[in-house]
Amino acid sequence: MAVDVSADKASCERLVSVHRWTDKLMTFRTTRPAGYQFVAGQFARLGLEIEGEIVWRAYSVTSAENDSELEYYAIVVPEGLFTSKLDQLEPGAPVWVEKLSYGFMTPDRFVDGKHLWMLATGTGLGPFISILLQQDVWRKFEDLVLVHCVRHADEWSYSEQLAALQVQARAAGLTARLHLLQLLTREPAAPGKLQGRITDLLRNGSLEAATGLALDVDNARVMACGNPDMVTEVREILKERGMTPLRRNGGGQFVTEDYW
Known part of the structure; x- marks a missing residue:
């Protein structure tokens, strides 16, 4: 059964690509929610469905403010619940993007x-x-x-x-x-x-x-x-x-x- 996430809170986007720098370091890109705004230096909250629940983690956005996609830089944590799942995803997989951006390091x-x-x-x-x-x-x-x-x-x-x-x-x-x-x-x-x-x-x-x-x-x-x-x-x-x-x-x- 699909997990219910409020459309007011987050948008179901798609994984576009994954670039692996090492066996533990990756850059990945998702589609960008319509109207999504952020300031360079801020971070986004991303969600993955894991065992019937949405698990959320924060990732700084590495893409430019006007980029048509959103890019993030991540380390795969051994036995980490979120990154272990992320490491297995293929382009096209669903990724939830919270509609608000966060952070004051701008x-x-x-x-x-x-x-x-x-x-x-x-x-x-x-x-x-x-x-x-x-x-x-x-x-x-x-x-x-x-x-x-x-x-x-x-x-x-x-x-x-x-x-x-x-x-x-x-x-x-x-x-x-x-x-x-x-x-x-x-x-x-x-x-x-x-x-x-x-x-x-x-x-x-x-x-x-x-x-x-x-x-x-x-x-x-x-x-x-x-x-x-x-x-x-x-x-x-x-x-x-x-x-x-x-x-x-x-x-x-x-x-x-x-x-x-």
Whole structure:
């Protein structure tokens, strides 16, 4: 018997495609509900029917705001109820998309600043892909710094797309500079990459040295997404530098979101 989901709450969409980066990392796309709105950096709630019930999970949207489809970046959790089911789906399978979007980690909330720092571990990269696909963010900031920390080099998903973004931005007349810093923690880093955790490289100045940009109160605005331990430590480091969390009524230099 079909599960009853309120049409006011969610729309039954279809899985369009699945791209597997590794045996545990995947990007998948769904059709987009009519009238669905989101701001780059926000997340959606998706539902799958499992044993006669709809199981819901939150995933950051990685597609551009005006994309005709919705894209997400996910890790398959061993024995995880939702991702184990997701891992078995073929294109055409039903996926429920809640009609509301969520989250406050969006760059439009910053009222000033010259350099946008985006710090991600693992699949915390997802919202930053969507953000970098928006031309407005390339106009708002002079420099865009994306830091992606993973355990193994094959987990650097989206590398080719990120490398192409600067070329595409130049062709569109956008002048912001994109700095892509890729970090490894479990194996030696190749030339041009960095070794170590985000928080360690923040504390010893390696991230600033690699970009030539100061991560300071006046110019830097920071977004951090990923492992909760990383996010907590980043908050502490930024507060030590005199930065404050972004406030709803304006002001503040950083915003964070826990995301595995």
